Amino acid sequence: MSNYGESLVMPADSSKPDLGSLRIHDGQRAKSGLGRRVLYASIPVLVFGAIVAAAFALRNQKPVVEVATVAKPDAEGPLTALNASGYITPRRRATIAAKITGRVTGVFFDEGTRVKEGQLLATLDDSDYRRALDAAKADRDSTQAAIADLEVQLRNAEIELRRAEQLRDSGVQTQEALDNARTTADSLRAKIALAKVQVAAAETRIGVAQQSVDNCTIRAPFPGIVVSKDAQNGEIV
Known part of the structure; x- marks a missing residue:
């Protein structure tokens, strides 16, 4: 039979394989080499195309922004309270008294009264x-x-x-x-x-x-709050 212009002779004894039939002809080898070169040349093109497509996809891709929802606390939920015991000490404390002994004729403050420096507190006779x-x-x-x-x-x-x-x-x-x-x-x-x-x-x-x-006139030496009232009108102090 004829293939690519070459003749193959079949041996008389067909029971033995003809190794000559496995030989690759020159035309077939040339055509196979061309196909392999075409395949090798296509691989870089595909890789380059994939890289370009990925670059365009990354450039057009929008940044991802994570959004969190803040939940308003339940006003009716349990409240945490801190209770502590203690006492407050004044920065300055003074016991106001007259320099002389006399009878009180006027008291012009009460406990808890906020006074200014020089304010009249009491008078003596x-x-x-x-x-x-x-x-x-x-x-x-x-x-x-x-x-x-x-x-x-x-x-x-x-x-x-x-x-x-x-x-x-x-x-x-x-x-x-x-x-x-x-x-x-x-x-x-x-x-x-x-x-x-x-x-x-x-x-x-x-x-x-x-x-x-x-x-006989008693005045506040500095601004503050009266914490104790220990004299009344008519008393001798």
């Missing part, structure tokens, strides 16, 4: 201290008036002293008259000096009496 204050002021004023009168007398005495000196120098008046005029002037100067000392003493008494009057 200051009648005695005010009388002492008024007496000291009266003494000062009267002494100052006396000083003014003595200064007038001193000016007149100094005039008389200068006249006595002139009369003595002219021989009209004796030395005794001059000495008397000088003594009068010196006495007035001494009285004025003593009166000024008395004025200073009166000023001191005024200061003491005024301080006693001020001590």
Whole structure:
């Protein structure tokens, strides 16, 4: 029979296989080699196409965003409460009391009252201290008036002293008259000096009496809250 222009002779004894029939002809080998090259060439093309398709797919793919739903807590659900016991201590604490002993005439706060610095809290009877204050002021004023009168007398005495000196120098008046005029002037100067000392003493008494009057007024030393009220009107504290 004829195949690709070549002849195959069948042997007489057909029971034995003809190994020659298994030989690949040159034309068939050439055609098979071409098919293998076509197959090998197709593989890179397919791989490249798959890579390009994957790149386009990744570029067009949108990012995945995870969304979570927040559930509103049930208002009627169980509530957790924390109970603790303790006490609060103030940063500053002071017991307010009068500097002097006296009868309470006014209380202007209650427990729990919020007060400011300098706010009036209570008053004591200051009648005695005010009388002492008024007496000291009266003494000062009267002494100052006396000083003014003595200064007038001193000016007149100094005039008389200068006249006595002139009369003595002219021989009209004796030395005794001059000495008397000088003594009068010196006495007035001494009285004025003593009166000024008395004025200073009166000023001191005024200061003491005024301080006693001020001590009858109790004020808050700093802002805070009153935690205890330990005095009432009429009590001696």
